[in-house]
Amino acid sequence: MIHSSSFVLVALSLPVAAIAQQKPPSGRELDQLVASYVSQDARSDEGQRERAAILARLQTVPPLDARAVAAWTKKIDKLLGKGATLQKSGDNWFWPADKKTGQPDRGRYIVGGETKKPKGLLIAMHGGGVGSADAGGAASSYGPAASHFDWVMIAPQALQATERGWTDSGTEEFVLDLVDAALRTWKLDPDKVFFAGHSMGGYGSWTLGAHHADRLAAIAPSAGAPTPIQSKPGGPIIDIAEGVIPSLRNVFVSVYQSLDDPQVPPAPNQFAVKQLAAAAVKWGGYEHDYWEVDGRGHAAPPGGPQAQLEKIAARVREPVPQRIVWQPVLSWKRQFYWLYWQDPVANAVLVADLDREHNRVSITADKPTDGLYVLLDARVLDVTKEVAVTVNGAEVFRGAVNLDLGTLLLTSAHPDPALRFAARVPAFAR
Numbered sequence: 023m024i025h026s027s028s029f030v031l032v033a034l035s036l037p038v039a040a041i042a043q044q045k046p047p048s049g050r051e052l053d054q055l056v057a058s059y060v061s062q063d064a065r066s067d068e069g070q071r072e073r074a075a076i077l078a079r080l081q082t083v084p085p086l087d088a089r090a091v092a093a094w095t096k097k098i099d100k101l102l103g104k105g106a107t108l109q110k111s112g113d114n115w116f117w118p119a120d121k122k123t124g125q126p127d128r129g130r131y132i133v134g135g136e137t138k139k140p141k142g143l144l145i146a147m148h149g150g151g152v153g154s155a156d157a158g159g160a161a162s163s164y165g166p167a168a169s170h171f172d173w174v175m176i177a178p179q180a181l182q183a184t185e186r187g188w189t190d191s192g193t194e195e196f197v198l199d200l201v202d203a204a205l206r207t208w209k210l211d212p213d214k215v216f217f218a219g220h221s222m223g224g225y226g227s228w229t230l231g232a233h234h235a236d237r238l239a240a241i242a243p244s245a246g247a248p249t250p251i252q253s254k255p256g257g258p259i260i261d262i263a264e265g266v267i268p269s270l271r272n273v274f275v276s277v278y279q280s281l282d283d284p285q286v287p288p289a290p291n292q293f294a295v296k297q298l299a300a301a302a303v304k305w306g307g308y309e310h311d312y313w314e315v316d317g318r319g320h321a322a323p324p325g326g327p328q329a330q331l332e333k334i335a336a337r338v339r340e341p342v343p344q345r346i347v348w349q350p351v352l353s354w355k356r357q358f359y360w361l362y363w364q365d366p367v368a369n370a371v372l373v374a375d376l377d378r379e380h381n382r383v384s385i386t387a388d389k390p391t392d393g394l395y396v397l398l399d400a401r402v403l404d405v406t407k408e409v410a411v412t413v414n415g416a417e418v419f420r421g422a423v424n425l426d427l428g429t430l431l432l433t434s435a436h437p438d439p440a441l442r443f444a445a446r447v448p449a450f451a452r
Contacts, residue, residue: 046082052427055079056094059431060101065195065354077428085424091444094430102437106199107207108176110137113158116196116203128181129196132161135168135175142173142214142239143204144331145197147188147230148180149221149246155183160223167328171335173216174208176200186249188219188226195354197230198436201237205437212438213339218242218331220322221286224278225249228294231273232266233352236341236359236441240274240334244327245283245320247290259293264369265351267297269358271307272343276333280318288314305347305373341440342401346374357433360402362446364393374449378403382410383449391450397433397443398423411449418451 047055059076063069086094108114108131116129135144146164148157157179168175178197180187187193205212215238217227224246231241232248249263275298279291295312302308311333313323323330341359348358350366361374370389374396377384381403383396391413398405411419425444433442 044079044082046084047079052080052083053097056097056427056431057101060098060434064435077432080426080428080431083427085426086444087425091425091430094427095439095442098430098434098442099437099439102434103206105206105437106203108200108203109133110207116200130157130179131200132157132165132177132179133174134161134165134177136172137174137208140172140174140208140210142171142216143201143208143210144168144171144173144175145201145215145217145227146175146177147197147217147219147223147226148177149219149223150180150183150187151222152185153183155180155187160219163220163322164218164327164331167326167331170328171331173214174204174210176204186225187222189229194230194233194352197226198234198237202436202438212237212440213341214239215339216240216242216331216334216337218244218327218334219246220244220327221246221320224286228275229263229266231275232269233355235269235271235273236357237339237436237438238273239339240276240337241270242276242278242330242334243291244278244323244330245280245286247279247286248294250290250293259289262290262294262297265349267294267301268305268347268349268371270298271301271305271345271347272340272359274334274337275308275310276313276330277310278313278323278330279315280321280323281314281316282318283320285320301347306345307343307347339440344376344378346372348372348374357397357435357441359441360397360443361449362395362397362432363391364395376402380410381407382412385411385413385449387413394449395446396449397429398445398447399443402443405445409447411447413449413451416451418449419447421447423447 055076062072111133113132115127119127146160148160157177161177181193182191184190217231219227224243227241227243228248248266250259251261253260279288298308298310346359349371367389372387374385405423423445429446
């Protein structure tokens with residue numbers, strides 16, 4: 023894991039006096055700064071340092087008006103469009119071999135489904151385990167189903183064949199890179215992105231679907247469950263691994279399980295579904311469907327993947343939900359819907375509510391929220407009026423909102439325009 027967000031913290035919290043002494047960059051320098059920011063690798067220490075320095079420099083730029091926001095957004099979109107794209111068919115490598123460095127082919131992915139004018143994106147995750155990882159099975163199973171719904175299908179292969187291959191060895195980052203590259207390759211609706219998978223792929227769609235719920239409309243795990251926590255080896259299940267259930271509030275979940283499955287017994291999925299129901303009572307949301315049969319063993323559901331995907335096909339992401347529940351577990355996952363946390367506290371639980379009538383955000387948190395920001399635009403609150411933020415009942419911010427170039431860049435880590443915002447205010451005492 024990369025723990026480098028402290029670099030960003032420095033950039034976002036420079037003293038006002040220090041900023042005032044600096045001369046704002048010229049128009050040409052601004053263009054260069056923005057281009058440099060977009061080109062940096064946000065997951066590396068060096069990339070974070072460079073981005074932090076650029077954000078600090080941008081703090082000298084006066085607030086933007088609506089016209090300037092639109093102009094900068096257009097420029098940023100053009101720069102983001104130069105990122106990685108995908109082959110539009112076949113069996114491919116995301117990082118082709120480099121003979122000069124001796125780097126072998128890495129990042130296998132298979133393209134299928136509707137590839138000309140897709141109406142959605144399906145990431146199909148394969149099963150497997152230690153020593154077993156093959157995207158071919160998922161591609162052949164989910165490709166025809168994706169075609170039925172006019173979705174393009176990307177079937178990635180875990181970078182290493184481990185027990186939890188979808189979260190090991192950089193595979194999770196790889197999957198998100200594929201989503202971003204697909205948005206550049208096709209004219210896709212970012213509100214129609216789905217994760218599905220069988221067996222270990224079910225684990226992957228549960229887990230990555232929760233970690234990146236803000237990017238998804240729905241998930242469809244099949245004969246695979248999130249990691250259960252047991253009181254002792256072989257003992258009863260007492261919980262589900264952190265970062266899964268709470269974060270799924272605004273994503274539809276369709277779970278398939280056979281009672282006689284010898285490889286993935288029903289207990290973990292049954293427990294996880296009960297946890298979804300309990301979360302719905304506590305926080306609202308958590309729409310889900312549990313499809314349980316008997317006699318199928320570890321096979322696909324009756325009717326195959328198409329029958330399960332039918333349950334999620336009509337779902338559409340809401341990028342600005344009125345309530346967010348977030349339990350972060352990844353140091354590099356800093357934005358979640360309209361929240362941005364410079365250094366997310368692992369396993370904290372945040373509940374954030376929009377009160378549009380009073381132009382206020384109310385947050386409850388079980389851990390300190392230092393470095394947490396509320397991202398704003400007209401979809402969230404009225405940015406032309408005073409905004410207030412409370413954390414655990416105490417007001418931590420009240421004031422006017424400024425539109426700024428730094429926030430536009432900070433929320434442009436991906437080519438998903440619905441998650442880009444033009445302003446931020448702190449959700450912590452300063």
